[in-house]
Amino acid sequence: MAQIRIRHQEELTELHKKRGELAQSVIELNNQIQQKDKEIQSNEAKMLEYQQQIAQLEGECRDLRSSLADLERANQTLRDEYDALQITFSALEEKLRKTTEDNQELVTRWMAEKAQEANRLNAENEKDCRLEDTQTIFTEYLPNLVLKNAPPAPGWPECVSDGVCVCFRRRRSLNSHGTSPESADAPTGVCAEVRVPSTALHVFDAHDGEVNAVRFSPGSRLLATGGMDRRVKLWEVVAGHCEPKGALTGSNAGITSIEFDSAGSYLLAASNDFASRIWTMDDYRLRHTLTGHSGKVLSARFLLDNARIVSGSYDRTLKLWDLRMKTVFAGSSCNDIVCTEQCVMSGHFDKKVRFWDIRSESIVCELELLGRVTSLDLNHDRTELLTCSRDDLVKIIDLRNNAVRQTFSAQGFKCGSDFTRVTFSPDGSYVAAGSADGVLYVWNVLTGKLDKTLDKGHSSAINSVSWSPSGTYVVSVEKGSRAVLWSDM
Numbered sequence: 001m002a003q004i005r006i007r008h009q010e011e012l013t014e015l016h017k018k019r020g021e022l023a024q025s026v027i028e029l030n031n032q033i034q035q036k037d038k039e040i041q042s043n044e045a046k047m048l049e050y051q052q053q054i055a056q057l058e059g060e061c062r063d064l065r066s067s068l069a070d071l072e073r074a075n076q077t078l079r080d081e082y083d084a085l086q087i088t089f090s091a092l093e094e095k096l097r098k099t100t101e102d103n104q105e106l107v108t109r110w111m112a113e114k115a116q117e118a119n120r121l122n123a124e125n126e127k128d129c130r131l132e133d134t135q136t137i138f139t140e141y142l143p144n145l146v147l148k149n150a151p152p153a154p155g156w157p158e159c160v161s162d163g164v165c166v167c168f169r170r171r172r173s174l175n176s177h178g179t180s181p182e183s184a185d186a187p188t189g190v191c192a193e194v195r196v197p198s199t200a201l202h203v204f205d206a207h208d209g210e211v212n213a214v215r216f217s218p219g220s221r222l223l224a225t226g227g228m229d230r231r232v233k234l235w236e237v238v239a240g241h242c243e244p245k246g247a248l249t250g251s252n253a254g255i256t257s258i259e260f261d262s263a264g265s266y267l268l269a270a271s272n273d274f275a276s277r278i279w280t281m282d283d284y285r286l287r288h289t290l291t292g293h294s295g296k297v298l299s300a301r302f303l304l305d306n307a308r309i310v311s312g313s314y315d316r317t318l319k320l321w322d323l324r325m326k327t328v329f330a331g332s333s334c335n336d337i338v339c340t341e342q343c344v345m346s347g348h349f350d351k352k353v354r355f356w357d358i359r360s361e362s363i364v365c366e367l368e369l370l371g372r373v374t375s376l377d378l379n380h381d382r383t384e385l386l387t388c389s390r391d392d393l394v395k396i397i398d399l400r401n402n403a404v405r406q407t408f409s410a411q412g413f414k415c416g417s418d419f420t421r422v423t424f425s426p427d428g429s430y431v432a433a434g435s436a437d438g439v440l441y442v443w444n445v446l447t448g449k450l451d452k453t454l455d456k457g458h459s460s461a462i463n464s465v466s467w468s469p470s471g472t473y474v475v476s477v478e479k480g481s482r483a484v485l486w487s488d489m
Contacts, residue, residue, distance in 0.1 A: 077273055080252035084289065194425045194471035196442055197432075197486030200457040201240040201473075204483055206233060211477035212419065213269075213464050215258040220470035222281075224267060225483055226255025232269050232279070237473060242485055248279045250286040256419065257299045257336075261306045268309060270297040276311050276321075290321050298419065299337045303344075303358070310344050312337045318346060318356070328361055330354060335418055336376045338385070340399075345385060347373030349418070353387060355402070365402055369395065375421040379428030386431060388422040390415050394433050396445070408433075408443045410450050416461030416479070426471045434462020434476050440486065457484035 207227030214225050223235040223242060230251045235242035253272035260267055266287075270276045276297050278288040290300075295315030302309055309321040312334025320326040332350035339345070343364070344356040349372050355364045371391030378385060384405070385397040392414050396406040408431060416436030423432050430451065431443045438458030444451045460479040467474050474486040 077252060081273065081275075081291070084250070084252065088289070194427050194429060194467075195488045196430060196452055197440070197454060197474045198452060198488045199486065200454070200484050201487050201489065202242055202485040203457050204242060204485075205481045206235075206477060206483035207231065207481050209481060210254070210479050211463060211481060211483060212254060212256050213258040213421070214466045214475050214477045214483065215260060216466050216468040216473070216475070217260050217281075218262060218264045218469055220468040220472065222264070223466075223475055224258050224260070225475075225477055226258050226269055227481075228254035230254060230271075232258060232267065234284075237468075237485065240485065240487065240489060242475075242483070246284050248284055248286070250277055250279075250289070251275075253296075256297065259301050261302045262304070263306070266302075266306075268300050268302060270300040270311060272296045274313070276300040276309065278309075290319075290325075292319055292325055292327070293317065295333075298333070298335050301337045301339050303339050304341050310337055310339060312346050318344065320344075320358070320361070326361060328356065335372070335374055336421070338376045338378050340378070340382050345376055347376045347387060349373075351389065353385070353397070367397065367402055367404075369393075371415075372418055374415055374418055377421075377423050379424045380426060381428070384424075384428065386422060386424050388415060388420055388433060390418065394422055394431060394443070396431075406445065406448055408448065408450075410441055410443075410453075412437065412439065412453075413441050417463065419463065420461075421464035423465050423467050425467050426469050430467075432465045432467060432474055432476075434458075434465050434478075436461040438462060438478060440465065440474070440476050440484075454486060457486075458482060 206225045207229045209228040211225055211227045214223065216223055221237055222245065223237055224232055225235065226232045230249070230253060232248040232251075232255055234245040234247065236245045237243075248267065248269070251269065251271045251273060252275075255269050255271055257270040258267065259269075260281075265281055267279045267281055268276060269279075274291065274293045274295060274297060276290040277286060278290075279286050290309065290311065293311065293313040293315050295313045297311050297313045300309060300311040307322070310318060311321070312318050312330070314333045316330055316333055318328045318330050318334055318337070320328070330346060330348060332348040332352065334346045334348055336347045337344060342358050344358060346354050346356065348354065351369050351372055353367045353369065353373055353376070355366070356362065357364050369387065369389045369391070370393065371389035373387055373389050375388040376385060383399055385399055387395045387397060389395075392409065394408040395404050396408075397403065398405040412435065413433070414436040416434070420434065422434075424430070425432070429445050431445060433441050433443075435441060438455070438460055440452075440454040440458075440462060441450060442452040442454070443449065458476065458478045458480075459482065462476050462478050465474065465476045472487055475483060476486070477483045
């Protein structure tokens with residue numbers, strides 16, 4: 001028993017020893033676990049920091065990609081402009097060569113004429129004595145020669161009398177039957193009676209994509225539309241249908257504004273490529289490219305003399321184009337422009353309508369509306385200004401006192417964009433405006449009430465409306481590709 005007890009005691013001692021060793025191992029393992037936990041926490045903190053850095057870098061990458069895309073677009077615009085300038089330069093070189101050849105030919109002809117003139121002078125010097133003898137007779141019998149076809153006076157050469165009669169006959173013919181080019185080409189389509197539209201006569205796809213601008217020619221027979229496909233398309237209005245007439249090309253970006261001169265001989269279009277362009281309507285050729293703005297040109301208009309042009313841009317400037325370009329800082333993006341004889345009116349992003357004196361190139365006054373100004377139009381006698389703004393109100397401003405005279409609104413009418421265009425009827429008795437829901441609204445100016453609501457034809461927001469100068473048709477264009485011809489027929 002004693003031995004067994006001793007053995008048990010030894011085993012117990014050994015177990016206590018192992019227990020102590022195990023306890024020490026547990027303590028060491030706990031320390032290691034705590035150290036690993038700290039390392040895990042540190043790694044998680046670093047991982048969170050790295051994730052934040054990754055998110056920041058991804059945002060910077062997106063910004064850089066966006067900047068790269070903007071730079072690529074700007075580069076493409078510059079390339080297109082360079083190509084256009086290169087073509088223009090080549091055309092000017094060819095024109096210079098032809099002009100030089102013509103000049104050389106004119107010099108040669110001039111020298112020949114000078115030689116012939118010298119010969120004539122020599123011949124006239126030999127006849128001076130004979131002409132002096134007949135001068136008195138010429139003065140006495142001239143009325144009879146011209147008015148009564150009297151025979152030549154005695155001693156007067158028959159060839160001289162014939163020449164005088166021919167000269168006077170020519171003058172009488174010109175005075176009796178001659179007409180100036182202006183009267184011969186005077187535009188037709190003067191407004192006899194305004195017809196309030198009630199029916200969509202023709203719905204057609206005008207462009208490949210959004211249609212931004214529309215305008216009738218002064219004669220009302222030709223219609224021009226401008227779209228994001230960089231073209232101005234021409235349509236002939238025949239029996240209530242718009243037949244394609246041609247297209248004007250040369251713009252490097254979408255068209256934002258269209259304007260005819262008063263004779264219908266030129267078409268002016270503003271574009272998103274920072275330029276305005278002029279085409280001749282007889283041959284559809286691009287004649288001038290007006291560059292100088294640093295932002296999208298949102299509106300361009302002929303002044304009343306048709307010899308000058310004013311343009312307004314997203315770069316917050318207005319430019320007057322003449323023999324030299326004049327720039328006026330407006331302080332806000334210009335969305336639309338209209339002109340009188342001595343005044344330019346501009347509608348701006350900062351909710352203001354500004355009135356500029358053309359001669360002094362300075363602001364005469366400002367009128368602030370309740371929303372961003374999207375459109376301006378003048379009535380037929382240029383005494384009232386029509387405005388549209390993003391507060392969904394259409395207003396008439398009396399230009400005699402620069403005060404709001406009338407305000408139009410309707411339930412459901414909403415201005416669809418910063419470039420929604422509205423229009424007066426040719427006689428100023430109606431106002432037409434397109435809404436964001438594709439509905440065309442027509443108000444009566446005399447009563448101030450809504451006259452018509454036309455909701456069939458458009459499937460997206462209406463961008464622009466034009467009333468024909470004859471008063472017969474109204475055309476509206478939309479953010480989609482459609483244009484709609486309206487009348488009451």
